[in-house]
Structure formats: C-alpha cells, structure tokens
Amino acid sequence: MLSRTAAELYWMSRYLERAENLARMLDVSYSLSLMPQDGQGTGLDELTMPLLITGNMDDYLARHGELDAERLLHFFAFDGDNPGSIFSCLRAARSNAHVVRGRITADMWENINATWLEMRDIAQQGLQSYGISAFCEWVKQRSHLFRGAAFGTSLRNDAFRFIRLGTYIERADNTLRLLDSRYELLGDAAESIGDGSARGYYQWNALLRALSVFEAFTEIYRGSPDKRQVAELLILREDVPRSLRACLGEINQILASLPGVNGRPAQRMVASLEARLRYTGIEEILDEGLHVWLSDFILLVRRLANAIQSSYLEAA
Incomplete structure (x- = not known):
C-alpha cells in the first residue's frame, strides 16, 4: 500500500476517534459543571478542563480573551477555525475518506459522508436549540456506526x-x-x-x-x-x-x-x-x-x- 493511502486511512480514523473523545470530554465536563460545587471548584473550572487536556488554553484566550461557558462549548463543538473542534475533526475525517474512497466500503463512506452533512446542519442550529448532551450523544453514536460498518464490511x-x-x-x-x-x-x-x-x-x-x-x-x-x-x-x-x-x-x-x-x-x-x-x-x-x-x-x-x-x- 502507498504510504499516502495508509496515512489518509490512519488519520481518517484518528479524527473520527478524536471527535468521539472530545464529545465524551465535553459531556462529562458539562454535566459536572451543572452540579452544586463544594467550594473547591466552580462550574467554569469544569468547562475549562477540555482546554487543559487538549492544550488549547492559549489559543482560546488569544481569540476570546476570557473564559465563558457558551464560548467554550462553541469552541470545541462548532468552531471551524479551531483544528481541535468536533466540527473540524469530522470535516478532516470526511476529507481523508474522500481521498481514499476506493479503499473503503460503500457503507463506511455513506456513514462518514452523512455524518458530515448532519454535522453542518446541527452547527447551523446551534447548541442552544440542539442541546449539548444530545449533540455529544449524536457524535458518539455516529462514531459507533462507523466502527460497526468498518468491522462488519471491510x-x-x-x-x-x-x-x-x-x-x-x-x-x-x-x-x-x-x-x-x-x-x-x-x-x-x-x-x-x-x-x-x-x-x-x-x-x-x-x-x-x-x-x-x-x-x-x-x-x-x-x-x-x-x-x-x-x-x-x-x-x-x-x-x-x-x-x-x-x-x-x-x-x-x-x-x-x-x-x-x-x-x-x-x-x-x-x-x-x-x-x-x-x-x-x-x-x-x-x-x-x-x-x-x-x-x-x-x-x-x-x-x-x-x-x-x-x-x-x-x-x-
């Protein structure tokens, strides 16, 4: 196999897994931020955890200047200028899949293409109308479907x-x-x-x-x-x-x-x-x-x- 083809397949799956992991990270941080705090932390502290885990704190502060819950969620969910957002990961995964369309099955391609199209629709709705927990669950489900298609048809x-x-x-x-x-x-x-x-x-x-x-x-x-x-x-x-x-x-x-x-x-x-x-x-x-x-x-x-x-x- 050509190294370029291997790289496209490898990074396609890395980006999909990364999107799922970000969704898991956001979901748990958001859920814990809503719980009553005991004086050792705040809800905003919980929401900043994804910034610390991914190393994006400096990038976020340079662009937004201050920590804000709504901006933080958008930064990791839909920000196309943030290469570490779920939106950017799914876009990159779809781009990689398109390059190697002939090396993956029809089920795999249809799954990843449909995921990207749905992602764009959800981004237009925004988290306020769609819901952060529902969005994170959707990302996880789409990732599960892709792995199932890969395992079952490849x-x-x-x-x-x-x-x-x-x-x-x-x-x-x-x-x-x-x-x-x-x-x-x-x-x-x-x-x-x-x-x-x-x-x-x-x-x-x-x-x-x-x-x-x-x-x-x-x-x-x-x-x-x-x-x-x-x-x-x-x-x-x-x-x-x-x-x-x-x-x-x-x-x-x-x-x-x-x-x-x-x-x-x-x-x-x-x-x-x-x-x-x-x-x-x-x-x-x-x-x-x-x-x-x-x-x-x-x-x-x-x-x-x-x-x-x-x-x-x-x-x-």
Whole structure:
C-alpha cells in the first residue's frame, strides 16, 4: 500500500476517534459543571478542563480573551477555525475518506459522508436549540456506526489495519489524558474518596461513564471507585476496551501483521510498552506517583505515534 493511502486511512480514523473523545470530554465536563460545587471548584473550572487536556488554553484566550461557558462549548463543538473542534475533526475525517474512497466500503463512506452533512446542519442550529448532551450523544453514536460498518464490511487487509491503528493510537492517548486530568483536578479528594468524599465520588463516576467503563467497573470491583481501582481499570486491565493495555495490545498485533521491515522501530517500541504494562502492578505505578507515571506515558504514546508516522506514513 502507498504510504499516502495508509496515512489518509490512519488519520481518517484518528479524527473520527478524536471527535468521539472530545464529545465524551465535553459531556462529562458539562454535566459536572451543572452540579452544586463544594467550594473547591466552580462550574467554569469544569468547562475549562477540555482546554487543559487538549492544550488549547492559549489559543482560546488569544481569540476570546476570557473564559465563558457558551464560548467554550462553541469552541470545541462548532468552531471551524479551531483544528481541535468536533466540527473540524469530522470535516478532516470526511476529507481523508474522500481521498481514499476506493479503499473503503460503500457503507463506511455513506456513514462518514452523512455524518458530515448532519454535522453542518446541527452547527447551523446551534447548541442552544440542539442541546449539548444530545449533540455529544449524536457524535458518539455516529462514531459507533462507523466502527460497526468498518468491522462488519471491510476486507481484513492493510487498509483495515491502518484504520484500526489510528483508532487505538488516538484512544490510548485520550484515556491517559482524561485519567490524568481528573486525578489532578481532584487533588486531595483523590486520596480521601475512601473517607466519603462526595466530590471524589462524582468525579470518578463521571470519568468512568465518559469512557463507557462504568458497568465494567461495577462488575469487577465493589463499593465506591477510588484512585487505585480506577487507575488499575483504565491502565492495566486488558479486558477493558478503552484501557491503555488493551489499546497497546491491539496496536502491537496490528503492527506485527503489517508486511515489510520499515516498521521495526515502531514494532519494537510498542512491544516494549506492552511488556512494561504486562509486568507492572498498580502499586508500582502509585508508588512512582500517578501523575508522574501518566505524564511519562503520554510522551511515550506520542513517540510511538511519531514512530508509526515515520515508519509507514511518510514516503521513503
């Protein structure tokens, strides 16, 4: 497969996954912003979390000058000048899909094209009339439909592998960032959840629901969520689809199945990262410091993405 074609497929799926992750992030931040605050934060603090997670704080302030709830939501939902908005992600995904129209199935193309057309209609309505929660749910549903179409109709060839590769790279990064941001926002409450911290309880539950792992948590653990359990679930459990270990396991299998020797640097890197998770216990992570460990691994996932880019997606 030509590197350009692989890159278009890879980034198509990354942009779609990114749009879904942004929707999950906005939904949980908006929901928590509506809850009564306990003096340790404000509703606006919750709505600024997506800016901190995505690193768009400076860009937002340069354009808008002050933090405002309505502007924040528009910035991440419909702002076409913000490359990190859901609108921009879906536009880029559709553009990538159009370039490789002959390498994806009709069901996949129709899904992504219809999603973009609906996105433009929703943007004209605005969040006030459509509803932020309804909008976020719509984005998630469209992402689910695309993955279903890809999984159910695609030939298991290199095109399918690069589509899946983009999904899991983006998902691994998002899981790490969401967990780190919620842990940092909680502060002391992250440590005191076992003593009945209402703030910690709602924050951890919101994170679990944002990543669609609340049901998995209740099946595996008992009682209220705490730092140790949530971190173990989202980092080390290979049976949780959005966990870091599950994502790296999928990436490892995909890279191992791609032909040629150009990808050996990326293959070695992901194999090393997966082995590190396989033989690491949650106590070791907590002893090192959860924030420190997550920050380091965010950089490692970025290096892995760069290795994939240079190995497969750039013309020799």
